[in-house]
Amino acid sequence: MPRSLLIADDRRFASHRCRRPHPERPERLEAARAGLEGALPAPLRRPLPLGRASDETIDRVHRPGYAEALKRVLGRGWGDLDRDTYFCPETADATWLAAGAAAAVADALVSNPGERAIALLRPPGHHARPAAPMGFCLINNVAVAAAAARSAGLERVAIVDWDVHHGNGTQEIFEADPAVLFISLHQHPFYPGSGAPSEIGRGAGRGSTVNVGFPAGTGSEAYGAAFREVVLPALESFDPELVLVSAGYDAHERDPLGELALEAATFAAMTTALNGFCGDSRSLGLLLEGGYDLRALEASVAATAGALTGAAPIPLPEGVPSAAARAAIDATLAAHRTLAP
Numbered sequence: 001m002p003r004s005l006l007i008a009d010d011r012r013f014a015s016h017r018c019r020r021p022h023p024e025r026p027e028r029l030e031a032a033r034a035g036l037e038g039a040l041p042a043p044l045r046r047p048l049p050l051g052r053a054s055d056e057t058i059d060r061v062h063r064p065g066y067a068e069a070l071k072r073v074l075g076r077g078w079g080d081l082d083r084d085t086y087f088c089p090e091t092a093d094a095t096w097l098a099a100g101a102a103a104a105v106a107d108a109l110v111s112n113p114g115e116r117a118i119a120l121l122r123p124p125g126h127h128a129r130p131a132a133p134m135g136f137c138l139i140n141n142v143a144v145a146a147a148a149a150r151s152a153g154l155e156r157v158a159i160v161d162w163d164v165h166h167g168n169g170t171q172e173i174f175e176a177d178p179a180v181l182f183i184s185l186h187q188h189p190f191y192p193g194s195g196a197p198s199e200i201g202r203g204a205g206r207g208s209t210v211n212v213g214f215p216a217g218t219g220s221e222a223y224g225a226a227f228r229e230v231v232l233p234a235l236e237s238f239d240p241e242l243v244l245v246s247a248g249y250d251a252h253e254r255d256p257l258g259e260l261a262l263e264a265a266t267f268a269a270m271t272t273a274l275n276g277f278c279g280d281s282r283s284l285g286l287l288l289e290g291g292y293d294l295r296a297l298e299a300s301v302a303a304t305a306g307a308l309t310g311a312a313p314i315p316l317p318e319g320v321p322s323a324a325a326r327a328a329i330d331a332t333l334a335a336h337r338t339l340a341p
């Protein structure tokens with residue numbers, strides 16, 4: 001029997017829009033939704049009621065005063081927060097609703113261990129830093145979700161970030177926190193510049209940040225190897241009660257921003273592996289980040305959703321990674337081996 005999924009989605013996420021052509025556009029949401037609805041019959045979709053995030057929810061991960069200051073700027077109507085990050089009169093509404101959705105997903109996942117959820121959020125979140133918006137992101141949704149889960153009583157939360165870009169904001173928020181394991185697979189060197197294997201966390205959080213940075217052109221077989229050798233062993237040893245995914249789809253071979261070569265099936269395979277790890281005792285939630293080719297986004301969300309229900313599992317890709325991808329995985333393993341007693 002396939003599992004049904006909690007779905008966090010809201011038409012208002014599409015109201016965040018740019019007056020000039022921009023890759024992070026409302027049509028992305030329609031593509032993701034079409035993928036989800038095409039893959040899952042209605043009885044397998046359980047819509048989650050959403051509301052705006054409270055400032056307290058946002059203050060758990062952002063610098064005190066950040067939410068207030070951001071609201072003031074967004075109140076100006078139209079503009080740009082940086083070179084990449086635009087806002088419009090509806091941006092505050094969509095942003096607070098996306099963060100609220102992330103918190104609602106976390107609450108639902110915490111209260112029912114073994115639960116599965118997909119959140120189709122806009123704007124995305126993983127580049128948003130403690131005190132600054134960045135890279136299309138204003139509030140760090142996945143960080144809000146992880147912090148909400150901790151606040152609801154969980155001791156250990158893992159975040160797996162497979163967006164093609166390093167989740168610098170999420171890393172920065174949790175790098176000194178041993179209660180949140182952050183694992184990122186991304187293109188490197190690439191925007192935003194961080195995510196080297198030597199970035200392993202700091203202070204009490206040393207060892208709970210794991211970065212695998214792949215060279216341009218890396219394909220599915222390297223992600224299969226990274227999951228077997230890095231991601232799954234790190235999860236096993238950390239033993240989280242909840243796994244959240246920063247699910248960007250811009251590592252797809254068709255993506256106009258990323259330069260990696262994954263396929264829709266690769267995302268389904270990673271989902272299948274996490275589904276297997278989580279089993280009936282741990283909850284698993286996927287939160288949309290990037291993904292800028294509409295066809296690839298629709299197909300990837302569909303494949304991911306099918307895998308998450310358990311109806312369409314796909315094994316991790318076999319095959320030998322390229323020498324450069326192999327070296328990337330080995331660099332991550334070496335950086336973390338230094339922690340061994």
Ligand SMILES: [Zn+2]
Pocket residue numbers: 163164165248250289290291
């Ligand atoms: Zn991205």
